[in-house]
Amino acid sequence: MKTGLESEGRTVKVAVDAMGGDNAPEEIVKGVELARDKYPDMSFQLFGPEERIKALLQNDDRITVVPANSVIAMEDEPVRAVRTKKDSSIVLAATAVKEHTADAFFSAGNTGAVLAAGLFIIGRVKGIDRPGLTTTLPVVTGDATGSFTMLDVGANADYKVTNIEQFAVLGNFYGQTVMGIKTPRVGLLNNGTESDKGDKAHREAYQRLSEMTNINFIGNVESRELLNGAADVVVTDGFTGNATLKAIEGTALSMMTLIRSKIMASTKAKMGYVLSRNAFHQVGQVMDYSKHGGAVLLGLKGAVIKTHGSSKAETVRNTMGQIHQIIASGLIQQTIDYFDTSADQTNVDNTEK
């Protein structure tokens, strides 16, 4: 079940939910074709209504259309939809990964359904209690070239301290393989930098992370410092991580809106804007998290990647590059090897927080 490409000289096979997201299937199909043209060692299975998808394809080189005759809608109740819509594009694409006919499952559709399909169909790595939804965000310093990865950003609202320990290991592997950082700085999202900060669960998480010898734990980090690059990998419970991620996204959007409205309110400022437009464009580029790919559900036996529902072709192509990196680096096999062994050796502590 080794997935490292180098050793096998084979292609990265992606099972694509062609019907997920606001711009499906047109932008999804277009993005897959862009990725196919960019990555000669990738192939794609497009799950959706056969005739409709085929009609959109310019060229079916390394692209197979697999019939899927129902769609899980954005408003469907996720778990029930995954259990009942057996011929949906999400369920069939996830099943392809389970049956090893694909390496990765990609969707821009109903987040809850993608998580549920990953969890119930592809399944957790032995030894992992809960997978963690992992996202990459920009580091906004003067030159703004970096990024950091944060998990869990919302796969689990309820959690135990053990989950946070496992997120640290998963995030560390992700930092090493996908981000290419030899020794990622792993930080715990907390309410202050001192070791005694936070609620009972986070104080305990700090202690346990401090005792881990297989990660470079740098201590607590505050949400205020994330965009300054306080850590390469930020571990957090899914409730706090979700609130923090959405606060960052919302504030960035609000700031852009505010600046635009203040500039448009004055003729002089509008003239100034014409001159500084390129700088604004660059700011937009830095803050556009879709450049960094999709969110990865780490801790499963296969790669599951979810992009924003609003994704267009370019984002789909970028995310396929991220998937290429995940599969080529052997990340999934690495987590299987690590936790499978650990699960045999240690008693997992399931103390409730």
Add this chain to the structure above:
Amino acid sequence: MKTGLESEGRTVKVAVDAMGGDNAPEEIVKGVELARDKYPDMSFQLFGPEERIKALLQNDDRITVVPANSVIAMEDEPVRAVRTKKDSSIVLAATAVKEHTADAFFSAGNTGAVLAAGLFIIGRVKGIDRPGLTTTLPVVTGDATGSFTMLDVGANADYKVTNIEQFAVLGNFYGQTVMGIKTPRVGLLNNGTESDKGDKAHREAYQRLSEMTNINFIGNVESRELLNGAADVVVTDGFTGNATLKAIEGTALSMMTLIRSKIMASTKAKMGYVLSRNAFHQVGQVMDYSKHGGAVLLGLKGAVIKTHGSSKAETVRNTMGQIHQIIASGLIQQTIDYFDTSADQTNVDNTEK
């Protein structure tokens, strides 16, 4: 113990920690004098080293200097410092409120020590389990004139669902009296807008808030929508509230830094900036939360207000305006009347989350 001004024709008396914050005592004293000049019905007690403070005063009209011979430093362990430094400006100023020689305690110093002094010296309102740290942030829509209030933003890291119910009542009173909104829209910060979102504690909080008839509960709000004005009063646990507040602050600062650096990297953009500078200045003004005053520790028997450690004279003056509003509106007495009665009537549910 009625504090409403109208009925008494007396002044609002503020006990000021003159030694708290990065710019103390100079900017604190200067800010107090600005507030004294602006509000003819306010008087101030400045707690600090007598000679040093007196030397800074331009005019001692309605300002008394009360000797305080030690200072709780930013790096002091808060609870221990409050217990041992009996002659510190923080402990003596809080004591003035306890002894009813002042209506409000103001500090820009060590946050933990201000919270500890409020809790241990001034004390909780009967029936309140935990006070909530309450902050006001801007609503960033097109014209950006509004604001919203959020609590708890960090007085408590550990919490029970009962605390969130009480924060809703406290926030509602604050919205009515200080923000001047007749029926504030009260929202619960959660990971989605649907009623079943969030962890166990937040699902339970949603149910309990739904059953309250004395507030206008509008359901869950996500951190992404806070700056869009999703609610007038946002209630949250102190851990999530703190992470969300710091994420908003950090992102706003990072965006301003990023825009500035992109503009300064190009001569053309710099020329444009000269023309649109006023628009940027306005954005800075909107995002400057110090305009909205300090953070209020609600649920105590007196008014406790903490401003940023970096506060300058102008912020001190603005915060005194906020204190004037808190005292003149009778907010503190209103919470005492409400909870004192409730405490006698109901069994407080102390179920651990």
